[in-house]
């Protein structure tokens with residue numbers, strides 16, 4: 419399908435922004451990619467790997483773009499939206515990849531009030547515990563979901579353009595409200611990351627932690643993989659989605675308290691029932707997840 423030449427500016431050329439740039443170019447929907455970042459070493463690596471065609475430390479470079487993807491930690495977005503506002507051409511599509519959506523929606527409203535018809539809050543549900551441009555790969559979004567949470571002001575053709583870009587990257591696009599998004603992701607993504615960080619922190623705080631780590635095996639590895647994720651990114655997510663996350667932390671604490679009581683009372687039957695129900699739910703989820711990839 420032919421399309422007018424288009425320039426993509428990626429603000430924050432890491433795993434997520436870099437992978438989008440590679441995939442959109444491979445799909446032929448983007449001709450030129452400008453990387454805008456704060457780390458020279460990372461931008462140099464992105465240039466060398468062919469993830470971007472040009473780099474800049476100056477947000478004014480968005481003036482040359484038809485599409486801007488903001489893929490920094492969500493805590494950076496307020497100042498970035500604010501700083502890019504004077505340079506955005508009317509019609510330039512602005513979208514993001516942040517893991518939280520109510521806060522980003524509010525930031526679009528607060529900092530780009532004159533540009534809302536061209537803004538599309540978004541969240542690709544793909545990634546890993548890796549970060550930086552060197553981790554970027556074109557196939558990251560293949561058969562993965564992307565959630566779009568359009569604003570009431572977003573023009574239909576702008577939504578369609580962002581939808582088409584993500585589909586061209588191989589993703590399956592779903593639309594939901596920012597509120598529903600944040601409640602769901604607090605439970606299935608943000609909470610488990612916090613649990614992994616807290617658990618590793620607990621073990622490493624033991625008096626003879628190394629002795630414990632020496633014997634940790636695959637169960638420990640699988641449960642804690644995401645504790646290797648980017649600390650700044652997860653700090654920002656925890657702050658941005660505090661309310662929903664506090665609800666999930668409370669539910670989990672209640673669940674742990676119930677399990678603690680079963681362990682205390684040595685209630686073998688109830689414990690086995692709980693484990694059976696959890697295992698069944700996990701097996702079902704895993705079958706559906708693998709079938710959808």
Ligand SMILES: NC(=O)C1=CN([C@@H]2O[C@H](COP(=O)(O)OP(=O)(O)OC[C@H]3O[C@@H](n4cnc5c(N)ncnc54)[C@H](O)[C@@H]3O)[C@@H](O)[C@H]2O)C=CC1
Pocket residue numbers: 429430431432433434435454455456457460489490491492494498515516517518541542543544545546547548549550551648651655
């Ligand atoms: N890592 C993951 O699995 C996923 C992450 N996300 C979201 O995508 C966003 C990016 O995450 P990653 O690509 O994993 O992180 P990353 O650390 O790989 O990349 C972020 C990049 O943004 C740059 N950056 C930070 N502050 C900046 C600023 N003020 N101006 C310009 N550049 C700046 C950093 O130097 C870095 O290169 C985050 O909002 C995260 O919540 C969304 C889905 C999955």
Ligand SMILES: O=C(O)C(=O)Cc1ccc(O)cc1
Pocket residue numbers: 516517542543544545546547607644
């Ligand atoms: O590392 C993993 O398995 C993840 O869960 C990746 C991930 C991290 C953050 C997101 O907002 C979406 C996906």
